[in-house]
Amino acid sequence: MSPAPHDVILIHQCIGCGAIETPQPCLGGCHEHRLDLVPAEEHEAAAATVDALERLLAERERLLRDVAHSTLSDEEWAALRTRARAALHTPPIPEPADTVTTWKCDCGHIEAPQPCIGVCVRPERAMVPADEYTPILARATELAAHAERLSPALRLLAWTTPRPDHREATATALRTAAMTCV
Numbered sequence: 001m002s003p004a005p006h007d008v009i010l011i012h013q014c015i016g017c018g019a020i021e022t023p024q025p026c027l028g029g030c031h032e033h034r035l036d037l038v039p040a041e042e043h044e045a046a047a048a049t050v051d052a053l054e055r056l057l058a059e060r061e062r063l064l065r066d067v068a069h070s071t072l073s074d075e076e077w078a079a080l081r082t083r084a085r086a087a088l089h090t091p092p093i094p095e096p097a098d099t100v101t102t103w104k105c106d107c108g109h110i111e112a113p114q115p116c117i118g119v120c121v122r123p124e125r126a127m128v129p130a131d132e133y134t135p136i137l138a139r140a141t142e143l144a145a146h147a148e149r150l151s152p153a154l155r156l157l158a159w160t161t162p163r164p165d166h167r168e169a170t171a172t173a174l175r176t177a178a179m180t181c182v
């Protein structure tokens with residue numbers, strides 16, 4: 001789920017004062033509206049996290065369904081345990097990106113003027129509207145919470161080695177934990 005190319009806006013941002021401007025001059029007589037932007041790479045990182053969490057959540061749900069329907073023979077149990085250990089690695093949610101407020105006018109010109117502190121050096125930066133980014137980060141947070149709700153059952157599977165006389169009781173507890181999750 002990479003950002004759609006039409007969402008990426010190339011701006012020039014001064015590395016000293018932080019002033020932002022797009023290269024083409026304003027044609028004049030425009031109305032301006034506020035446009036909050038975040039760096040495109042932070043948007044991409046959030047989208048990549050959503051992809052990774054969707055895959056992780058699918059694997060966790062598949063795994064718990066498999067546990068619920070497994071006879072939990074020694075061999076099956078060992079294979080499910082290996083999958084559970086791998087599925088417990090959760091990708092971290094990126095820190096929220098810093099938003100910059102700019103003004104965009106009808107002609108497409110974008111600026112966020114700053115009192116310049118000297119010579120302006122303005123490399124090009126790829127930005128994305130904060131409106132596109134915010135729901136992606138929220139989705140990542142929501143998926144992580146959903147994945148976390150499945151963790152206790154997976155931890156039980158990953159880290160419990162039943163004593164021989166408790167084998168059946170442990171197997172039943174595992175199946176029950178898995179079934180209540182899926």
Ligand SMILES: [Zn+2]
Binds near residue numbers: 106107109
């Ligand atoms: Zn304009």
Ligand SMILES: [Zn+2]
Binds near residue numbers: 014
């Ligand atoms: Zn400057």
